[in-house]
Amino acid sequence: MLxxxxxxxxxxxxxxGVFGIALxxxxxxxFIRSPIGTWLSNPELYYRSLTAHGTVMGYVFxxxxxxxxxxxISESALEQRLVGVRWAWTGFWLIVAGAIMAMxxxxxxxxxxLYTFYPPLIGNVxxxxxVVLVVVGSWIWVALMAINLRVWRRAHPGAPVPLAMFANVxxxxxxxxxxxxxALELLLQIIPVAAGLKATIDAGLARVFFxxxxxxxxxxxxxxxxxxxxxxxxxxxGGRVYSDSMARISFILFLVVAMPIGMHHTFADPQVxxxxxxxxxxxTALVALPTLLxxxxxxxxxxxxxxxxxxxxxxxxxxxxxxxNPMMLxxxxxxxxxxxxGAGGLINMSYQLDAxxxxxxxITGHFHLIFGGAIVIMYFAIAYDLWPHLTGRExxxxxxxxxxxxxxxxxxxITTFPWHWVGILGMPRRMAYFDFGDPAIAPQALSVTFSxxxxxxxxxxxxxxxxxxxxxxxxxxxxxGPYRFALAVHQPATVPVALNTHALWVALMIVLTxxxxxxxIVTLALTEGTSVxxxxxxxx
Amino acid sequence: xxxxxxxxxxxxxxxxxxGITAAILIVxxxxxxxxxxxxxxxxxxxxxxxAICSAAGVPQRAANVTAPxxxxxxxxxxxxxxxxxxxxxxxxxxxxxxxQRCAICHGPTGISRADSPNLAGQYAAVIYKELHDFRxxxxxxxxxxxxxxxLTDQEIADLSNYYAYLPRPxxxxxxxxxxxxxxxxYGAPMRGIxxxxxxxGSLDNKTGSxxxxxxxxxxxxxxxxxxxxxxxxxxxxxQMRNIARAMTPQEIEAAxxxxxxxxxxxxxxxD
Ligand code: HEM
Ligand SMILES: [Cu+2]
Numbered sequence: 108m109l110x111x112x113x114x115x116x117x118x119x120x121x122x123x124g125v126f127g128i129a130l131x132x133x134x135x136x137x138f139i140r141s142p143i144g145t146w147l148s149n150p151e152l153y154y155r156s157l158t159a160h161g162t163v164m165g166y167v168f169x170x171x172x173x174x175x176x177x178x179x180i181s182e183s184a185l186e187q188r189l190v191g192v193r194w195a196w197t198g199f200w201l202i203v204a205g206a207i208m209a210m211x212x213x214x215x216x217x218x219x220x221l222y223t224f225y226p227p228l229i230g231n232v233x234x235x236x237x238v239v240l241v242v243v244g245s246w247i248w249v250a251l252m253a254i255n256l257r258v259w260r261r262a263h264p265g266a267p268v269p270l271a272m273f274a275n276v277x278x279x280x281x282x283x284x285x286x287x288x289x290a291l292e293l294l295l296q297i298i299p300v301a302a303g304l305k306a307t308i309d310a311g312l313a314r315v316f317f318x319x320x321x322x323x324x325x326x327x328x329x330x331x332x333x334x335x336x337x338x339x340x341x342x343x344x345g346g347r348v349y350s351d352s353m354a355r356i357s358f359i360l361f362l363v364v365a366m367p368i369g370m371h372h373t374f375a376d377p378q379v380x381x382x383x384x385x386x387x388x389x390x391t392a393l394v395a396l397p398t399l400l401x402x403x404x405x406x407x408x409x410x411x412x413x414x415x416x417x418x419x420x421x422x423x424x425x426x427x428x429x430x431x432n433p434m435m436l437x438x439x440x441x442x443x444x445x446x447x448x449g450a451g452g453l454i455n456m457s458y459q460l461d462a463x464x465x466x467x468x469x470i471t472g473h474f475h476l477i478f479g480g481a482i483v484i485m486y487f488a489i490a491y492d493l494w495p496h497l498t499g500r501e502x503x504x505x506x507x508x509x510x511x512x513x514x515x516x517x518x519x520x521i522t523t524f525p526w527h528w529v530g531i532l533g534m535p536r537r538m539a540y541f542d543f544g545d546p547a548i549a550p551q552a553l554s555v556t557f558s559x560x561x562x563x564x565x566x567x568x569x570x571x572x573x574x575x576x577x578x579x580x581x582x583x584x585x586x587x588g589p590y591r592f593a594l595a596v597h598q599p600a601t602v603p604v605a606l607n608t609h610a611l612w613v614a615l616m617i618v619l620t621x622x623x624x625x626x627x628i629v630t631l632a633l634t635e636g637t638s639v640x641x642x643x644x645x646x647x
Numbered sequence: 648x649x650x651x652x653x654x655x656x657x658x659x660x661x662x663x664x665x666g667i668t669a670a671i672l673i674v675x676x677x678x679x680x681x682x683x684x685x686x687x688x689x690x691x692x693x694x695x696x697x698a699i700c701s702a703a704g705v706p707q708r709a710a711n712v713t714a715p716x717x718x719x720x721x722x723x724x725x726x727x728x729x730x731x732x733x734x735x736x737x738x739x740x741x742x743x744x745x746x747q748r749c750a751i752c753h754g755p756t757g758i759s760r761a762d763s764p765n766l767a768g769q770y771a772a773v774i775y776k777e778l779h780d781f782r783x784x785x786x787x788x789x790x791x792x793x794x795x796x797x798l799t800d801q802e803i804a805d806l807s808n809y810y811a812y813l814p815r816p817x818x819x820x821x822x823x824x825x826x827x828x829x830x831x832x833y834g835a836p837m838r839g840i841x842x843x844x845x846x847x848g849s850l851d852n853k854t855g856s857x858x859x860x861x862x863x864x865x866x867x868x869x870x871x872x873x874x875x876x877x878x879x880x881x882x883x884x885x886q887m888r889n890i891a892r893a894m895t896p897q898e899i900e901a902a903x904x905x906x907x908x909x910x911x912x913x914x915x916x917x918d
Contacts, residue, residue: 148832149850150842306728363668380704385679386672393671538836545837604653605660611653615668622672626703634706 109179109590110188112497114195118175119490119497121199122168123573125206129163130569132156137522137562142543142552144559153539154219159210161222164479166241167206169328172486173282174198174248176331177275179493181252183590184269184338185259191251198251201244209237219644221537223321224297226313229641232301235293242286249279267602270354271338271592277358278330280613281323281365284620288319288369300641307638311378312631318369319624326365326394328478332485333357336405336438339492341593343434346412351595353404355606360397362612364390367623374461378637383627384458390623391456398449402442409438411596433508437488440516441481448477451527466537469530472523479565480519484512487572494579495587502579511575514568522561525554722786722881724779726854731771734808742809745802748794757813762863768815768911770848773857775807777881786881815911816861825908828901830894838893843902846886855883864907871899 109115136156138144147153182189189195211233212218218230256268256276268276296313299305337354341347348354370387373379410424418427429435451473454460464470494502502508529551534541543552605611631637656662684690684698692698700707746757749766753759757767766774780786781795782803798806834840844850848858859867873879874891882888891899 146833148842150845151850363664378704380702381683382676382679382699382702383704385683385702386675389675389678390671540833540836542833542836545835547837603660605658605664608653611661611664614654615664619668619672630703630705 109182109496111178111182111192111195114189114192114199115175115179115493116497117199118171118178119493119576121203122171122175123490123576125163125171126168127569127573129160129168130566132160133164134562134566136160137559140539140541141555141559143556146540150539151216151219154221155213155216157537158213158219158221162209162213162238163206165222165324166238167202169331169482169486170241170245170282171202172489173278173327173331174245176334176489176493177248177252177279179497179590180271180275180334180592181255183496184271184275184592185255187255187259187262189251190255190258194247195251198244198247201247202241205237205240205242205244207237208240209234217644223317224292224313226292226297226310227308227639227641228644229297229301229308230644232298235298235301239290239293239298242290246283246286249283252276252279265601267599268607269592270348270351270595271334273355273607274330274334274337274358277362277609277612278327278334280609281330281362281616282327284613284616285320285323285327285366288316288321291319292316306641308641309631309638311376311637312628314373314376315370315379315624315627315631318372319366319620320369321372322369322391323365325474325478326361329482330361331489332441332482333361333401335485335489335492336401336441337408338592339489340405340434340438341408341412342591343492344409344412344429344432344438345415346408346410346593348593348595349404349407349411351597351599352602352606353400354595355602357397357400357404359606359612360400361394362609363615363619364393364396366616367619368394370623370627371456371461374458375465378631379627383623386623388456388458390619395449395453398445402445405438405442408593409435431505431509433491433505433512434488436509436512437484440512441484441488444476444480444484444516444519448473448481451476464530466535467530468534468536469527471536472526472528472530475526476519476523480516480523484515484519487512487515490572490576493590494576495585496590498580498582499584499587500579500582501585501587502575503582504575504578507571507575511568511571514564514571518561518564518568520561522558522565525557525561529554529558719880720783720785722776722780722883723783724776724855726772726775731775731804731807731811734771734805734812738805739809739812741802742805742807742812745798745806746809749806752790757810758816759863762865764857764862764866765816766810767813769810769857770852771807771811772854774810775803776855778803778806780881786879823908824910825905828898828905830898830902831905835893835898840890840893843906858911859906860909860911862906864903867903867906868899871903875899 136153139147139153178189178195181187209218212231213234215231218234220228220230220234224235252275256272259272260266260268292313296308296316300308337348368387368391370379370384371391374384374388409428410418412429413424413427416427416429418424451469454464455470455473491502491508494500530536532548532551534548534551534555541548541551541555543549543555652658653661680699680702681695684692684702690701692701746753752761752763753766754761757769758765777786778795778798781788781792782798784792830840831843834842834845842850843859846853846856848856849860852858870879871891871894874882874888875894877888880888894902
């Protein structure tokens with residue numbers, strides 16, 4: 108039932124193409140600031156690379172994956188041709204245009220501001236306009252997802268929305284709202300300065316706006332992964348979803364509590380009151396809930412598959428799992444990385460503990476483990492699972508796929524564990540050069556070297572991934588049949604309104620944003636004398 | 648199933664969803680705005696409202712704190728984007744006339760033979776700032792200060808534009824070029840020292856930082872030591888004092904010798 112395969116393939120190829128470039132930059136960054144590289148002598152090059160790497164990995168790559176996957180879900184789960192195909196292509200081309208527009212100034216060294224924008228640092232205006240175009244392109248997708256669901260609802264009044272689509276639309280709403288923070292920062296604060304209309308900027312307010320985006324964007328990155336956990340993995344390994352309602356509740360919880368917690372990124376900022384920091388910290392603790400629910404439900408679903416395959420005993424069933432199935436492997440790796448990453452996250456979210464790792468390499472280690480590890484490995488799995496349906500050709504070499512997943516997992520552990528460790532020792536993040544000859548940091552040289560080696564393993568795995576997909580475009584043709592999602596043990600015949608629609612939860616999301624962000628934003632905006640002169644990158 | 652059936656307290660999901668959310672919000676708000684502020688015994692609050700305002704981050708001006716008395720003069724230079732923009736030929740000509748009295752030390756073409764700084768082609772903002780600082784007393788020098796005290800703002804701007812307009816001493820190689828010492832290439836990250844070039848022009852130029860290539864070795868050494876000892880203090884926010892203090896005498900030696908041996912053509916131009 109995938110009618111618009113070209114559209115979906117375009118999204119995936121662009122996503123994985125830019126991913127390949129950004130991955131290479133990442134490996135280079137790792138290498139060049141490690142003891143095995145020699146000092147660049149121009150730190151500006153490092154920040155150029157870092158800006159490109161972060162912008163692509165944070166904004167362009169996951170957005171494209173979510174969009175492509177979203178279109179696939181809409182067509183296959185709803186069994187309905189995509190409405191608004193022309194708009195979908197418009198969104199795609201906006202992202203292409205935006206990505207190019209943003210990357211040209213970065214390559215030229217005119218926008219080495221890093222993907223978090225770092226005001227009062229100000230780069231070339233086209234960098235920001237490019238990012239805005241990417242976001243606008245993705246908003247078209249948000250609208251299309253809502254419209255497609257509405258069209259389907261009209262044809263199926265009262266019927267339960269398929270879980271995959273319910274989650275997909277929840278993710279798109281989350282993205283629509285969370286992107287507003289960065290959009291306000293760009294449109295009201297940064298772009299006027301970059302365009303030369305103003306020369307000062309309220310950096311504190313800008314950081315608060317950015318924190319509005321920065322946490323929930325993480326859950327937007329995570330959505331495709333969680334959708335794959337619930338709706339692809341059980342089917343691929345021959346099991347069933349343990350509970351459809353539990354799944355819906357998890358996605359609903361993400362919608363409600365992912366937003367009002369972003370100020371855990373501003374714990375060290377003086378312009379935010381401690382009371383608000385506490386509220387955000389407490390709500391952050393809640394966001395562990397949907398993940399714990401998910402881990403429980405997925406483990407139960409996997410156990411069902413194992414028992415159906417004849418697995419027995421308290422833990423004996425684990426052996427009965429189809430370990431040679433790439434989807435099983437990806438899930439297991441993803442869960443291990445999610446577990447370690449989640450444990451690290453508990454440290455980041457506590458006001459006091461955060462102080463010891465704030466702005467250290469621990470942070471970069473943490474989000475690479477969660478995002479680059481647990482999340483991206485499921486992006487790979489999604490691509491592998493969808494590919495035959497998109498190309499009409501079989502992915503034959505399962506062993507190569509397994510090797511690729513193994514390398515990503517091992518590479519990520521080797522990269523990120525020492526990365527966390529040097530962070531605890533106090534090594535700052537976002538530094539182009541470390542003098543490992545200095546006795547103060549000489550003991551960290553070994554850990555950083557391991558990270559760099561891990562980086563090259565990841566690069567190798569990433570190249571293999573792209574080769575596998577490219578070879579899949581030329582493999583023998585097969586009829587992959589319709590694309591299906593996992594069924595629940597008790598496939599629901601009816602679902603309560605609240606679990607079948609998003610309105611209530613979107614409303615709560617917006618209300619909590621207003622309660623948790625309203626006051627700090629309004630006071631910062633109204634307080635006089637809080638702006639500082641902009642610092643222009645690459646200008647004289 | 649319509650919004651009417653959902654957004655009502657008769658719907659149990661609505662009741663539970665809204666109820667739990669509101670309860671959590673209220674409990675965390677009371678904890679964050681009232682309980683925790685009072686749990687800090689070392690902070691005194693006049694009343695509950697005072698504690699809430701403090702936790703909310705209401706901007707407050709402390710009433711009884713006065714700024715510490717400033718005993719030494721600091722740099723007060725203000726540079727806007729218009730101060731030195733697009734000098735007219737006339738302004739440069741006026742600067743040239745004024746510059747005749749500087750020639751005795753800084754050389755008739757802005758290239759010194761007396762261990763004073765070469766000014767030809769120096770960034771205009773640098774000359775502007777130093778002359779202002781000499782005039783205000785933020786920087787003092789027995790020879791230089793008397794020249795600066797009587798200059799007007801206009802004269803300072805003209806002089807700055809004139810010297811910036813002169814060609815840099817291109818083929819000026821006082822000594823064989825030395826290799827870059829590590830303090831210049833790397834700085835010393837663990838001591839908070841950035842590579843010199845990240846401000847002084849070869850990698851990037853930060854407004855007010857001069858380029859150093861081909862300057863007198865003796866002069867640069869004296870200045871670095873003056874920054875380190877705090878004898879010179881007209882650098883804004885102690886930018887240069889912090890660095891000089893963290894440098895070893897050997898590094899000061901090496902950096903000064905290196906820069907003195909370089910031709911100034913590697914430095915970024917300013918438009
Ligand atoms: C899908 C995988 C990845 C994602 C999503 C990702 C994402 C990011 C992001 C968002 C940043 C922050 C940029 C900033 O601070 O402005 C970053 C930094 C960085 N990444 Fe990645 N990255 C990925 C893979 C890799 C890999 C495989 C490597 C190494 C081989 C790597 C090396 C680095 C390095 C060295 C930094 C900079 C750390 C610093 O200087 O603070 N990344 N990455
Ligand atoms: Cu966060």
